[in-house]
Amino acid sequence: MMTQVDIILAGGTVVTMNESRRVLENGAVAIKADQIVAIGPTDQIKAEYQASETVDCGGRAIMPGLINAHTHVPMTLLRGVADDLRLDVWLMGYMMPIEREFVSPEFVALGTKLGCAEMIRSGVTTFCDMYYFEDDIAQATADAGLRAVLGQSIIKFPAPDAPNYEDSLAYCRKFIQRWKGHALIVPAVAPHAHYTCPPEILLACAELAREFDVPLHTHVSETALEVENSRAEHDMPVVPWIRRHNLLETKLIAAHCVFIDEGEMHSLAHAGAGVAHNPTSNMKLASGVAPVQRMLEIGVNVGIGTDGPASNNDLDMFEETRLAALLAKGFSGDPTALPARDALAMATCIGAKAVHLGDITGSLEVGKRADIIVVDLDPLHNSPRFGRDPNAIYSQLVYVSKSSDVRHVFCNGRWLMRDRLLLTLDEVAIKQEAQKVAAKIDQFLAAREGDILSKLLAIGGLAEEESFEVQVKARLEGVASVLAFVTDLDNIKQTKSSRYRQYDTYFSFADPEAGQVRIREDIYLDEHDRPTPRTRTRLTLIGPTHEREFTHSIVLNRSRYTARGDQSVRFYREYFQPTSVQEISKLRHRYRVLYQETDFAINIDRVLEPAQSGYFVEIKSRTWSQNDAEKKVIIISDLLRRLGIEDSQLVKQEYSSLLATAQLA
C-alpha cells in the first residue's frame, strides 16, 4: 500500500549533503507536513509514496536550503548608502548616525521583509541575525516563512531599542520567553562584541543564554586592531577573554574569527562553538581572510554569512560560498584548499551546525525539516555538464550557479518560492516602501552633508554649546618682559601653567560660510619641554568670521563648537572631505592668571611648522555677554600696556589665515 505524502520532488539530482555526501542522479524527495519522509531513486519513491503534488525537477538539483550564518537583516534597507570608506568612517560617520535617526520597529520589520524576500530568491532557508528590535524581526521572519536564529543586540551604548544595557537585557529576556519553542524562530542573546560589552554585560549575556539554553551570537576577532587591543588591555587574545566571561559555555556563534590562533581554534572546537565566515564583508572592509581551512581541519563548525548588506552589498549566499572557496585558495597558495564540496558543506550542513540547528536542517535526511531548494543546472552559463567526476556537481553549484538559478524554495515543508514567484511576500510593495525610507535617509544625509555642524553633531561627542571669547594676539621678537610680568606675583595671580606641543589641522571648505574645522592635538610637556604621555585631542568648528572688533584689535569670537576628538585626523579628513587641509604646530606655554580679579589665559607660542621667527602672545578670556565683553576689553587694554605690547604688534587673524598668508609670501 502506498503511503500518502504532500509533495514529491522527482527526477532531479539530489545533493543530500548528508554525512556521506550522497548524490542521487534521477532522485526524489518526499515531503509530508514539515518533514522529509523519504529520499531515493525516483522510481522507488514514486512506487512507495502517493503525493498530493509531484514536482518535476529534471535538469535541476534538489538540495538543502542555504544557511546564512551571520547577517544584520534590517540593514538591507541601508545597502549602498555609503561605500568604499574606511571602517570607522563608514561605521561612525554613516551607519551609527543613520541608525540613531531611523531604526524603529517599523524600520526593522520592513528591512526584514526586504531581506527575507532577497534571501528566499537566492535559496536561503535559514539565517542568523543580530540587530535591534529582534521581536519585530522575528514576527516579519515568521510571516515570511523563513527559519532564523535571531540575536537581540546588547551593547554598552544607548541603542535604538534600549537606553542602557539593563533594559536591553530585560527586552532580550522577554523576547526569548515569547519566541522560544516557535517552529521557525530560535531567539538568541547577542552581545555585540567583547570591545563594546564590558565584563558584566558579557557575564550577564552568557547567564541569560544558559538560563534559556538559547544560542549566543557575537562578533569575534574581525580585525587585527581588535585583537591587538585585546592583548594590550587584557593580556590575551579575544577567545580566552570571552571564555573567561563564560561565552564558551553557551551555544556560541562567533562571527568573523579572522584573526584567531591555533589555540583559540581548539578552544572553539572543544566548546562546540560555531563560526560564521563572512568573506565579502571581510574583503570589502579590508579586514582580512579567516583561516577557514585550518578551522575546519581542527573540527570547528564554520558556516558562511553575508554579514549585513550595508557592507556586502547583498544577501547572495551563492556568491558568498564561491568567494569562500576562491579566497581559501588564493590566500593559502594552495589550489586544492577548500574544494567546492567542502565550500558547499559550509553553506549547508556545517553551517546548520554552526548556528546550532544541525539536528533539524542543513541536509536532506529523513526526519529533518523540509528546508529544500531546487536549482537549475542547465542554464547556458552552466553548460555543458560533465558526469565523470563525482565532485562535478559541487563544482557546478559553487563555481557557476547563480542565485537567479534557484527555481523553488521550501522551508519547513512550505512553498516560499515557486518558479521564481514569491509566495509569502509582496515584492512590489516592499520595494516601494523601502524606496520611501531611502529617500528620507538621502534627505537626512544631504542636509547633514551641506552643513558641517550637522555633520559634526552626527558623529556625537559634541558639547552642543557655543563658546564666546574675547581675545587679542600680538607678534613679538622676544618675550622676556611678558614672562617677567606673568611670573611676578605682585602684578598678577598665576593660577596654573602648562606647556604643550600643539598640532593643529585646519579643514577648509569650498563654501567659506561653512566655517573651518580644527583638530587640535596637545602633547603635554614637562618643565624641560620633553613630551609626557598625557595628550588631548579636540575638534572645533570655527564658524564663519562674523567677529566684532573692539579697540586694539581685540576681537570677539563666537560660534565655536567643541567636541572630543576621539578619532584620527585621517578619519576626520575622510569624513568631512575638506577642500583644503592646513597643518600648524607650535610650542605653547600657557598661563592661567587672575588679573584685576578676572580670569585670563596668556599663551606664549612659538610656531614651529610652518617655521616662524619670534613669538606670538595671546590673551584670552571667556565671556557670556556683550557687557562682560566690553568690561574685559578694557582690562585687556590695560594688560597690553603693562606687558609693553604696542598696537603695531597686534595681529587680528586666526593662526590659520595668518600662516596661510605667511606661506604664500
Next chain:
Amino acid sequence: MMTQVDIILAGGTVVTMNESRRVLENGAVAIKADQIVAIGPTDQIKAEYQASETVDCGGRAIMPGLINAHTHVPMTLLRGVADDLRLDVWLMGYMMPIEREFVSPEFVALGTKLGCAEMIRSGVTTFCDMYYFEDDIAQATADAGLRAVLGQSIIKFPAPDAPNYEDSLAYCRKFIQRWKGHALIVPAVAPHAHYTCPPEILLACAELAREFDVPLHTHVSETALEVENSRAEHDMPVVPWIRRHNLLETKLIAAHCVFIDEGEMHSLAHAGAGVAHNPTSNMKLASGVAPVQRMLEIGVNVGIGTDGPASNNDLDMFEETRLAALLAKGFSGDPTALPARDALAMATCIGAKAVHLGDITGSLEVGKRADIIVVDLDPLHNSPRFGRDPNAIYSQLVYVSKSSDVRHVFCNGRWLMRDRLLLTLDEVAIKQEAQKVAAKIDQFLAAREGDILSKLLAIGGLAEEESFEVQVKARLEGVASVLAFVTDLDNIKQTKSSRYRQYDTYFSFADPEAGQVRIREDIYLDEHDRPTPRTRTRLTLIGPTHEREFTHSIVLNRSRYTARGDQSVRFYREYFQPTSVQEISKLRHRYRVLYQETDFAINIDRVLEPAQSGYFVEIKSRTWSQNDAEKKVIIISDLLRRLGIEDSQLVKQEYSSLLATAQLA
C-alpha cells in the same frame, strides 16, 4: 528639423564612463547605424531626434558593454571538467590531453558560440581571446555579432592547429590577412607565453604584429614560479625579457601580471601596453593577486578578464569586476582601494584601452560604436537606491548588479539581446551540441581513468613501446666476491660503471590488474659516493605480473612502459590518485658488462629505506624474443655460478613487494 536615427534608449540612468565619468539621470542615447550619435537629457534627445524605435529604460542603467580583456573562449566547452586541482595536474593531466584529443575547427566554433551566448547574456560586448583555430573563432564571433580581439596562439609544442610554430605563424599571417579591417574582429598574434616560446618565436611574433599593426596577446608573470624561473634563466624578470624580444614595441596585451615590480609597471605604462587582470582565475589556481591599484596609479591600462571558463568557471564580468574591487581591498588592507567607480572603469573604458580599442568602444560618447547594455537597477536584490552620493550608481553596478540584471545588449548598433532573448544565437541548439561534446569527453576520461596506461599516455612524453627484460635478483650478506668478479677484466669486459642514490616511489591501485606506477629519481654520485648535480627521473608503468619463470628464479619481465618523469612526485600522486604509496631508496652501483659477448647490467644495491641489512645483486639483460631470452637465461645461470650465488639466495619479487613484506614482518 528633427534628425532621423535608428534607436533611442530613453529615460534611464546614463552611465557614460567617459573621461569625466558623466552620469545623467533620466538620460537618453541615440543610435544611428553602428554609432552613438547623441547623449543627453531624455527631453532634449527626444526633441532633437526622431527614432525608428524608442526603448524605455526607466529604472535601468544605460552603460557601455563590458570588455572581457582575457579569455580562451572555446574552453567554455570544458568548464567544470576538472576542478580543485593543482595547476600542473589540471593543465597537463586534463586540459592538454583533452585539447590534444578534441580541439578541432568544429570544437572551437561550438565553444565560441556557447561562450558568446553566455557573454551576451551577461553584458559583454567585446572580448579578447587566445586559442587555436582562431579563424573559426572569428567566424563564429562575427556571426554572433560580438566585437573581439582574437589572438592566434603560437607555441613551441605541436598544437591542435599546427605541428610546429612555423606553420602556426603562417596560419596566423593568413588569419590576419583575412580578418584585418573587419567591423567587429581584430586579429592578433598570441605567443602563448615567454616560457613556452623561445626567443626566435617571440621575435617572429613581434615582427608579425608590427608588420600588420595588430595587437599581440600573451601571458605575463602569472605565477611566482614563472618569475623565479625567468630570473634564474635570464637573470631578469619577465617584462624586461619580453621587451628584449620586441614585445613592448607592439600593441601588447599582457594577461595576468600578478608578479611584476614597479620598474616593470613603468615599462608597461611607457609602452602603452594593456594588462588583463583575472581575479577569479588567479584565486582559483592560487596564483596570487595582481597589484592592480598600483598599476593604475602608474598609468597602466588594466582591464579585467575572466580567463578561460575551465579555470573560472564562467564568463561573468559582473562577478569578475566585483571580485577585482573586493580583492584590491582585502589584499591591501585599505578599504578605499579600487572604489566601485574605478573597478567599473577597468571593466569598460580602461579595459577598452587595454585591448587597444579605446578609440571606438568602452564608453558612451558621440562617435563611438554603439556597444551598449541596459541593466535593471531595481530588482529586489538592488533595492532601495540612494541618490545622495554620486558614486552610488557605481556601487550598485559593481557590488550588487548581477549578470541576470542585463536586459538589452547592443553591439556595433545591432540588437544582440532584447528582454533577455538572444537574437543572434540559438541557445537550445548550442546547449544540446555542447552536451554531446561533454559526453564524449566524459567517455574519453572515463576510459583513461580506468586504465593507468592510458592515463600515462595522456600526459605525454612516453616511450610508447614495451621493454622486455630477463632478470635475476639475489640477497647477499657481502659482495666482495661479486665486486672482485666484475672488476677482473679476465672474466668480464666492463663497459661502464656508475653510482647513484636511487629514490623509488611505487603507486599501487585498488585493482591489481592496473599494475604499478614507479617514479624513479636517480641522483648520480661521484667515486666517493657524494651526490653530483646530475639527476634523472623516469616513470615506469609496471604491468600486472604475468612473468614467466625460468630456472633459478630468473624471470622475464614484460610490459614496462617508461616515460620521462618531468613532473614532481606530488604531481603524479595527485594525478594518478593511487590507493597506496610506497617509498624505497637505495644506493646502487651499476656495472654494464659484456660477458660471453652478451650485454648485461649488474646492480649492487644497498637498500637504505626501509633499511635492510646486506646487499641485493641484480643481473639484467634486455631481450626481444623468446629465443633470445632462453639463451640469456643460460648465460645468467653460468654468471650466477661464477659469482658464487646459490639458489637459496635468489629472490623473485620486485623490490616493492619484497620490502612491503619486509615492512610487515
